[in-house]
Amino acid sequence: MERRLLEAARKGNIDELKDLISRNEQILKEMALEGAGHTLLHVACVGGHLDFVRELLKHMPKLAEKVNHGGFSPLHIAAAQGEVEIAKELLTVGSHLCSVKGWEGRIPLHYAVINGELDVMKLLLSASPESIEETTAREETAVHLAVKNNRFKVLIWLVEHLKQHKKEQVINWKDHKGNTALHLAADAKNFEVVNFLLRGHAVEPNVVEVNALNDSGLTPLDVSTLSQRGARDREIRDILTRTGAVHGGGRLNSPASRPVSEDDHDIEGGNGYQSGGEPVTNALQSLSLSTSKNLNTDDRKWIHEALLVVAALIANATYQSVLQPPSIVGHDKADNTSGGSKDNSSGGSVYKGNTLTYGTGLVYVLFLGGNTFGFLMSVQMIICLTKRFPLKAPIRLSLTAMVLTYFSFTLSLLITSAGGAATATMLHVLPLVIAVLLLLIQRLLALFADFFLEWLFQFHLLGNMYKLE
Numbered sequence: 001m002e003r004r005l006l007e008a009a010r011k012g013n014i015d016e017l018k019d020l021i022s023r024n025e026q027i028l029k030e031m032a033l034e035g036a037g038h039t040l041l042h043v044a045c046v047g048g049h050l051d052f053v054r055e056l057l058k059h060m061p062k063l064a065e066k067v068n069h070g071g072f073s074p075l076h077i078a079a080a081q082g083e084v085e086i087a088k089e090l091l092t093v094g095s096h097l098c099s100v101k102g103w104e105g106r107i108p109l110h111y112a113v114i115n116g117e118l119d120v121m122k123l124l125l126s127a128s129p130e131s132i133e134e135t136t137a138r139e140e141t142a143v144h145l146a147v148k149n150n151r152f153k154v155l156i157w158l159v160e161h162l163k164q165h166k167k168e169q170v171i172n173w174k175d176h177k178g179n180t181a182l183h184l185a186a187d188a189k190n191f192e193v194v195n196f197l198l199r200g201h202a203v204e205p206n207v208v209e210v211n212a213l214n215d216s217g218l219t220p221l222d223v224s225t226l227s228q229r230g231a232r233d234r235e236i237r238d239i240l241t242r243t244g245a246v247h248g249g250g251r252l253n254s255p256a257s258r259p260v261s262e263d264d265h266d267i268e269g270g271n272g273y274q275s276g277g278e279p280v281t282n283a284l285q286s287l288s289l290s291t292s293k294n295l296n297t298d299d300r301k302w303i304h305e306a307l308l309v310v311a312a313l314i315a316n317a318t319y320q321s322v323l324q325p326p327s328i329v330g331h332d333k334a335d336n337t338s339g340g341s342k343d344n345s346s347g348g349s350v351y352k353g354n355t356l357t358y359g360t361g362l363v364y365v366l367f368l369g370g371n372t373f374g375f376l377m378s379v380q381m382i383i384c385l386t387k388r389f390p391l392k393a394p395i396r397l398s399l400t401a402m403v404l405t406y407f408s409f410t411l412s413l414l415i416t417s418a419g420g421a422a423t424a425t426m427l428h429v430l431p432l433v434i435a436v437l438l439l440l441i442q443r444l445l446a447l448f449a450d451f452f453l454e455w456l457f458q459f460h461l462l463g464n465m466y467k468l469e
Contacts, residue, residue, distance in 0.1 A: 071103025
């Protein structure tokens with residue numbers, strides 16, 4: 001009998017339903033107890049059988065309140081499928097059905113919004129205007145869901161409903177990560193939504209909080225900067241900045257980590273200035289930020305591995321440069337015939353028995369100082385990138401040994417190249433001093449490099465070499 005009743009619900013066979021109920025008046029209650037929440041009413045709603053739904057509600061209206069194991073009540077199903085007439089019939093039981101929480105705390109309105117079922121959404125809001133303030137388990141409002149699922153027409157109607165009921169502040173409510181609807185629209189590069197909320201006269205000026213901070217301390221402008229995806233970036237950031245958007249504090253407030261927007265730094269145009277004429281940071285800084293924030297685990301792992309490879313290559317290149325130094329020691333034919341012997345044992349061209357001139361000595365100091373700086377910087381990068389490795393102690397010991405061999409070979413090389421006490425002192429001390437000084441001022445050097453690249457961008461000298469999109 002129960003199987004026949006279930007088949008009748010699937011087909012919408014009212015006559016079969018009436019016949020079975022006449023034989024056993026308790027059959028609906030018995031099936032409701034055994035169905036783990038999934039009732040005949042759920043089945044009828046899935047099939048869109050309005051008359052069958054109406055007949056079931058006559059006999060057992062409480063079926064409309066049941067939530068099945070999937071987190072759906074009959075009204076959830078009707079809302080998700082856009083079944084307006086069935087939703088109307090279910091609401092005759094009571095408007096409280098609009099607030100029944102299902103999977104992840106979603107109410108029927110949320111499913112209507114997600115699926116873009118505008119007519120059902122209007123019906124639900126007219127039956128329960130306050131349901132627009134209900135949130136999901138992720139603290140998402142219907143406005144959040146409309147933006148996330150790209151339901152622009154639904155969003156327009158939701159905003160109108162909020163205006164009519166003086167609930168405009170719901171637009172600024174935050175989800176479990178502190179994101180407002182504007183954060184989500186900026187992140188998704190949804191120009192239509194951003195323009196509607198800020199310039200489309202949807203609400204009164206200053207109602208939408210353009211500089212709201214999420215849990216990461218980011219404003220919508222920050223989020224837009226960190227998720228560069230296409231040509232729409234410029235238009236969206238222009239809207240944001242023209243309505244007073246600024247960069248946030250929080251985790252990105254330091255000069256080295258603040259995001260740079262295309263309004264602040266015109267990557268494509270290369271002007272290097274804000275709209276107010278103030279100089280800004282460079283495109284490489286923006287690239288660093290865009291690859292260090294809002295990345296998933298795989299992205300971070302890939303970037304970490306790539307940086308480690310780059311650091312290792314730099315260390316190898318600078319180490320090899322010492323093993324095979326350039327031939328810059330002054331010599332001539334007379335020197336060679338009078339006892340100067342050429343020693344190529346190191347792989348380079350170092351001449352014994354000759355004296356370095358002032359010019360060649362200075363060049364050698366600059367070469368060795370710069371090379372040592374690059375070598376130590378690469379070692380520093382490797383140490384930072386391997387600090388969470390399980391075998392970091394052996395790695396650091398190996399790096400220490402490599403640094404010692406580097407300086408040991410450097411000293412031996414200088415001893416064989418120096419011709420006098422003063423020259424020997426200069427060659428021993430100055431390269432190390434230069435390298436240490438450069439390490440101490442590496443941040444200033446980075447800022448200077450940023451400024452120089454920014455200057456090049458102004459004159460379009462680099463073209464699209466550093467275009468980030």
